[in-house]
Structure formats: C-alpha cells, structure tokens
Amino acid sequence: xxxxxxxxxxxxxxxxxxxxxxxxxxxxxxxxxxxxxxxxxxxxxxxxxxxxxxxxxxxxxxxxxxxxxxxxxxxxxxxxxxxxxxxxxxxxxxxxxxxxxxxxxxxxxxxxxxxxxxxxxxxxxxxxxxxxxxxxxxxxxxxxxxxxxxxxxxxxxxxxxxxxxxxxxxxxxxxxxxxxxxxxxxxxxxxxxxxxxxxxxxxxxxxxxxxxxxxxxxxxxxxxxxxxxxxxxxxxxxxxxxxxxxxxxxx
Numbered sequence: 001x002x003x004x005x006x007x008x009x010x011x012x013x014x015x016x017x018x019x020x021x022x023x024x025x026x027x028x029x030x031x032x033x034x035x036x037x038x039x040x041x042x043x044x045x046x047x048x049x050x051x052x053x054x055x056x057x058x059x060x061x062x063x064x065x066x067x068x069x070x071x072x073x074x075x076x077x078x079x080x081x082x083x084x085x086x087x088x089x090x091x092x093x094x095x096x097x098x099x100x101x102x103x104x105x106x107x108x109x110x111x112x113x114x115x116x117x118x119x120x121x122x123x124x125x126x127x128x129x130x131x132x133x134x135x136x137x138x139x140x141x142x143x144x145x146x147x148x149x150x151x152x153x154x155x156x157x158x159x160x161x162x163x164x165x166x167x168x169x170x171x172x173x174x175x176x177x178x179x180x181x182x183x184x185x186x187x188x189x190x191x192x193x194x195x196x197x198x199x200x201x202x203x204x205x206x207x208x209x210x211x212x213x214x215x216x217x218x219x220x221x222x223x224x225x226x227x228x229x230x231x232x233x234x235x236x237x238x239x240x241x242x243x244x245x246x247x248x249x250x251x
Contacts, residue, residue, distance in 0.1 A: 002144050004171060006164050006183040009151035010113035018146055022138035023117040024131055024167055025235070027150035028159040029207050030085050031107020032124040032233075033223040034070075035100075037087040039242030040127075040229040042096035043068075046240040048108035052078050055101040068095060071103035075214050078103070087126075087222045110150035111235055118143065122233035122240055125163060125198055126225055130232040132170040139175045147184070158190070158205040165191030198224025 005021075007013055026032055035046050049055040052071060059067050069081040070090075077084030083094065085104050102108060114120045119138065123131035135145050147167055149160035165187030172178055172188075194201040202208030202220045211219060222228075231242040 001179070002139060002142055003179040003181075004145045004147070004168050004184050005181045006147045006149070006161075006168065006187050008149050008156055008161060008183055009154050010110045010148060011151075011154045013113055013148070016116060018114055018117040018148075020118050021144045021146040022119040022121070022135060023114050023146045023148055024121050024123040024135060024164075025107075025110050025114050025148045025150065026123050026160045026163050026167075027104070027107030027110060028124055028157075028163050029202070029205075029211060029223055030087060030219060031102070031104040031150065032122045033126050034085055034087045034090060035102070035107075035122050035240055036124050036127040036229045036231055036233050036242070037222070038090040038095050038100050039233055039240070040231045040244075041090055041092040041094075043090070043242075044097055044099045046100040046102050046233075047238060048111045048235075048240065049101060049103040050109060050112055052081070052103050055103045056080075058101050062099070066098060068098045068100045070100050071108075073105055075105075075211060075216065086216060086219050088218060106150040106152055110148055111240075114148055114235070117146070120235040122235060123147075123163065123167060125223060126227065126229040127231050127233060128163070128166060128170075129227050130230050132167055134232055134234075135167060135171050136174045139171060139178065145171060147187075152207050157207060159201055159208060161187045162190040162194050162201055165189065196226060198226065
C-alpha cells in the first residue's frame with residue numbers, strides 16, 4: 001500500500017518495516033546536514049560507518065589523500081580523525097574529490113538501520129526540497145514512503161521530527177489522499193508550529209541547546225539554512241553520492 005510512515009527512532013523499526021519503501025533518513029544536528037554539505041562541496045562520496053575503528057580500517061585501503069576520516073562521539077571530534085562532524089569543516093578546499101569516511105553517534109547508525117529499504121535518501125533542512133522531490137517521485141511511481149529519524153541515543157529528537165513533518169507535509173500537498181500514521185500526523189503539527197523558524201526550533205530542542213553550550217552555535221545556523229545545499233543525497237551499496245537538482249525551493 002502506498003502511504004507515508006514516520007519512525008521517530010531507528011529503535012521503532014520492526015523487522016522488514018522498510019522493505020520495498022523509499023526512505024528518507026534524518027539527523028538534522030548534524031550528520032545528514034554534514035553529508036549534504038560535503039557532497040555539495042565536491043566530495044566524491046560519503047561512506048557511513050558504525051564505529052571509528054571501522055572507518056580507520058577502511059582508510060587503510062586507500063591512498064591517504066583520497067579519503068577524509070570524519071566523525072564525532074558525544075559531539076566532539078574523534079581523536080586522530082581529520083575532521084569532526086561540523087558542517088562548517090567540510091569546505092571545498094577540504095573535501096573536493098575525496099571520499100569522506102564518516103562515523104557519528106546517531107546518524108550513521110540510522111543509515112545502517114535502513115538497509116532493507118528499496119531506496120534511501122539523506123534529508124536535512126539544507127537539502128529539503130531535493131529530498132521532497134525524491135519522495136514525491138517515489139509516490140508517483142506507486143511506492144510507499146518512510147521517514148526515519150536518527151533521534152538522540154534512541155530518544156525522541158524535536159528537530160528530526162519537525163523536519164519529518166515538513167517532508168511529509170510537502171509530499172501530501174502533492175498527493176493529498178495518501179494514508180499516514182499517527183507519528184506522521186504528530187510531526188506535521190511540529191512543522192506547523194516552527195515553519196521556517198529553525199533558530200527557534202534549535203533553541204528549544206534539547207540537542208540544539210547542548211550543541212550551543214558545547215561551542216557549536218555556528219553549526220546551528222548552518223544546519224538551519226533551508227535549501228542552502230540543493231543536492232539529492234542517495235545511499236546505495238553502502239555509499240552516499242550526491243546529484244545536484246533543480247527544484248522549486250521552499251518545500
């Protein structure tokens with residue numbers, strides 16, 4: 001059945017829940033934002049890993065200049081890695097032509113949890129219209145859509161749920177008869193509350209406040225820049241690649 005379902009945490013996924021679905025994975029603060037920024041800045045690809053040691057081992061199979069070790073644990077850059085998980089670090093000078101080997105506390109785990117899906121996209125506020133276009137195209141092809149929030153250590157994340165509501169709302173504007181679940185209804189109410197005011201959203205979100213207190217306030221502005229990086233980010237065969245898109249902005 002073609003419908004829109006939202007999972008507020010990867011822990012909510014039942015076995016085979018995503019089989020056959022086209023999925024958007026969200027980790028607004030900060031992995032999905034960083035992935036979009038890196039690919040828009042010219043990274044060849046982003047490969048998500050569950051653990052730092054997995055990324056380190058993968059790096060050994062490449063010429064050192066061809067890859068970028070990136071990641072965080074509990075918001076902080078991992079010792080010995082090239083960069084952390086701040087989108088501000090992923091400039092064209094740093095990432096152009098390189099493959100980013102990324103591991104994060106929540107986002108890369110959510111991506112791995114979506115492995116059964118037919119198609120997976122990485123969504124953030126900075127590429128929201130491109131993500132909506134991908135999900136809407138799936139519905140037009142008669143395929144179901146699921147939105148998976150990375151959450152924070154398995155707990156509800158206000159910013160991820162709000163973006164989920166924005167994605168769902170935009171898809172439903174194009175396909176108003178689609179059935180939706182209660183989580184999607186709830187997320188749409190959050191989108192109605194915050195709209196484009198991502199500064200207010202992050203100021204009220206627990207993880208947004210934690211990032212600001214940890215010295216990453218500038219990251220919040222970067223993560224809230226709606227459609228600043230209009231690139232579709234598709235996760236396939238364990239690799240995320242980007243494709244610039246021309247879409248009507250402001251989804």
